[in-house]
Amino acid sequence: MSTSYDVIVIGGGNAALCAALSAREQGASVLVLERAPEAARGGNSAYTGGGFRMVHHGVETVRSVVPDLSEGEIANTDFGEYTAEQYLDDLGRVTQYYCDPDLAETVVRRSTETVQWLHGRGVRFVPRFGRYAFKHEGKFKFFGGTVVEAAGGGRGLVQAEYQAAEKHGVEIRYGAQAIALLRGREGLEGVRIRAHGVEEDLRASAVVLASGGFEANREWRTRYLGPGWDMAKVRGTRYNTGDGIRMALDVGAQAYGQWSGCHSVSWERYAPDFGDLERPITLSRNGYPFSIMVNAEGRRFVDEGADFRNYTYAKYGRAVLEQPGSYAWHVFDSQVEHLLHEEYRSKGTTKAQANTLEELVARMEDVHPGRFLETVREFNAAVKREVAFNPNIKDGKCTTGLAINKSNWASPIEKAPFSAYAVTCGITFTFGGLKIDTATRVLDIADAPLPGLYAAGELVGGLFYFNYPGSSGLMAGSVFGRIAGREAAAHARGGQSMAA
Numbered sequence: 001m002s003t004s005y006d007v008i009v010i011g012g013g014n015a016a017l018c019a020a021l022s023a024r025e026q027g028a029s030v031l032v033l034e035r036a037p038e039a040a041r042g043g044n045s046a047y048t049g050g051g052f053r054m055v056h057h058g059v060e061t062v063r064s065v066v067p068d069l070s071e072g073e074i075a076n077t078d079f080g081e082y083t084a085e086q087y088l089d090d091l092g093r094v095t096q097y098y099c100d101p102d103l104a105e106t107v108v109r110r111s112t113e114t115v116q117w118l119h120g121r122g123v124r125f126v127p128r129f130g131r132y133a134f135k136h137e138g139k140f141k142f143f144g145g146t147v148v149e150a151a152g153g154g155r156g157l158v159q160a161e162y163q164a165a166e167k168h169g170v171e172i173r174y175g176a177q178a179i180a181l182l183r184g185r186e187g188l189e190g191v192r193i194r195a196h197g198v199e200e201d202l203r204a205s206a207v208v209l210a211s212g213g214f215e216a217n218r219e220w221r222t223r224y225l226g227p228g229w230d231m232a233k234v235r236g237t238r239y240n241t242g243d244g245i246r247m248a249l250d251v252g253a254q255a256y257g258q259w260s261g262c263h264s265v266s267w268e269r270y271a272p273d274f275g276d277l278e279r280p281i282t283l284s285r286n287g288y289p290f291s292i293m294v295n296a297e298g299r300r301f302v303d304e305g306a307d308f309r310n311y312t313y314a315k316y317g318r319a320v321l322e323q324p325g326s327y328a329w330h331v332f333d334s335q336v337e338h339l340l341h342e343e344y345r346s347k348g349t350t351k352a353q354a355n356t357l358e359e360l361v362a363r364m365e366d367v368h369p370g371r372f373l374e375t376v377r378e379f380n381a382a383v384k385r386e387v388a389f390n391p392n393i394k395d396g397k398c399t400t401g402l403a404i405n406k407s408n409w410a411s412p413i414e415k416a417p418f419s420a421y422a423v424t425c426g427i428t429f430t431f432g433g434l435k436i437d438t439a440t441r442v443l444d445i446a447d448a449p450l451p452g453l454y455a456a457g458e459l460v461g462g463l464f465y466f467n468y469p470g471s472s473g474l475m476a477g478s479v480f481g482r483i484a485g486r487e488a489a490a491h492a493r494g495g496q497s498m499a500a
């Protein structure tokens with residue numbers, strides 16, 4: 001086994017593998033260091049639904065990455081269109097316009113070609129019919145900006161990426177934790193690792209950091225996200241503890257982005273502390289736009305229908321965490337229950353069901369019964385009944401006159417049987433991290449590049465603040481991973497940056 005490479009990539013998820021593949025394409029010798037054992041490889045990327053948010057212009061773009069789209073699927077589907085302007089608007093709007101405009105522009109403008117690049121490397125894509133399109137008047141209509149996902153979800157994606165990496169001669173070491181960056185007089189010179197209890201120094205001309213955020217680090221969560229975050233459940237891997245961020249800060253990198261912010265969702269209340277690769281998304285509870293969400297006091301606390309789920313789910317985990325006891329219930333009636341995805345019916349779901357609201361709240365046990373019944377009564381009375389309910393569009397079926405109104409899909413909770421699902425906060429990934437430029441060079445406090453150091457994926461700060469448009473994480477990781485690999489290879493050869 002060699003101890004010297006052109007490029008070392010730290011991490012074994014989507015961003016890392018894109019970087020490794022792209023560096024290898026440039027002829028560099030590449031080593032991937034994956035801290036996890038082989039059976040748990042792939043980081044959070046392996047836990048995903050595999051969704052990619054890319055610019056598209058309907059069926060023609062979709063067909064460029066899903067060539068086996070059938071005539072029937074084409075005839076029965078309205079893919080809509082998602083322009084670069086819409087994507088940029090979404091990134092700006094949901095991040096309250098904090099999102100770094102240069103990074104955003106790079107992700108958006110390179111999104112489609114990067115998905116096509118992945119397709120060319122053996123990743124199969126399929127349309128996201130399951131979750132992002134409802135059938136209406138005989139036709140599937142997509143909503144919320146994402147139309148494709150990797151076949152086999154995150155595991156399928158990661159599997160295809162590892163296969164491509166192995167085929168193209170990328171070396172991979174599992175169970176190898178990077179613990180320090182080795183910096184010489186002229187820049188990065190290598191990485192210190194610990195593998196199976198033994199420390200070793202590896203040499204490289206360039207290093208790509210792609211080792212995720214700090215969501216699995218209980219202590220950092222409490223320190224940076226705030227009190228209570230130690231209690232959040234981690235939705236994905238246990239290995240993302242902020243190592244890459246710490247190592248880069250140690251050699252002078254600049255902290256960037258929203259260190260107090262993260263992506264977090266409604267998650268099964270009694271889920272284990274970390275994600276389970278065998279059932280990566282069955283613990284999600286994403287049907288809340290059709291529910292009312294109530295806390296222990298029986299009160300609503302968010303506008304459940306403020307927007308499509310894709311634009312609110314990533315910030316409502318925090319709202320749940322902030323409730324008394326850090327739990328809530330999603331409450332539905334039989335008029336909307338059929339819209340819930342299979343995760344609500346999966347093993348390990350905490351559910352109460354009853355034919356009356358009084359019985360329902362009694363079964364929920366830890367919700368104030370009187371106040372809950374009043375909340376439902378007030379809610380039902382405030383619903384604009386004359387507006388038609390339509391899950392495919394922001395239907396404007398709202399409530400009026402409540403302290404917290406519901407803006408869309410406000411269907412009254414009145415038809416038995418009633419059901420309620422218990423949730424807590426599940427953290428997905430952290431938003432704070434390192435500052436990079438559009439060539440993915442890691443910048444120091446004076447915005448000067450640290451020679452030979454590149455970064456991609458979750459540990460890049462500055463893209464997401466407060467919230468996140470669903471399926472942008474894999475997309476951003478792929479775009480910057482691909483650039484990072486190419487740039488690191490060019491640096492290793494002593495060549496010029498190829499940044500546009």
Ligand SMILES: Cc1cc2nc3c(=O)[nH]c(=O)nc-3n(C[C@H](O)[C@H](O)[C@H](O)COP(=O)(O)OP(=O)(O)OC[C@H]3O[C@@H](n4cnc5c(N)ncnc54)[C@H](O)[C@@H]3O)c2cc1C
Pocket residue numbers: 010011012013014015016033034035036041042043044045046047048049050051052053176177178179210211212213235236237239240241242243244275280281428429456457458459470471472473474475477
């Ligand atoms: C349940 C779930 C569902 C999701 N669904 C989607 C979705 O459908 N679409 C989407 O865009 N995003 C989704 N996300 C978010 C997405 O997972 C991330 O945005 C993305 O995967 C991050 O990729 P990454 O390569 O930066 O990090 P990861 O995939 O987490 O990879 C980090 C890697 O670094 C390794 N590592 C950590 N420390 C070290 C070290 N010291 N040395 C060596 N290796 C180290 C880890 O083992 C891991 O392999 C989801 C996340 C979760 C948890």
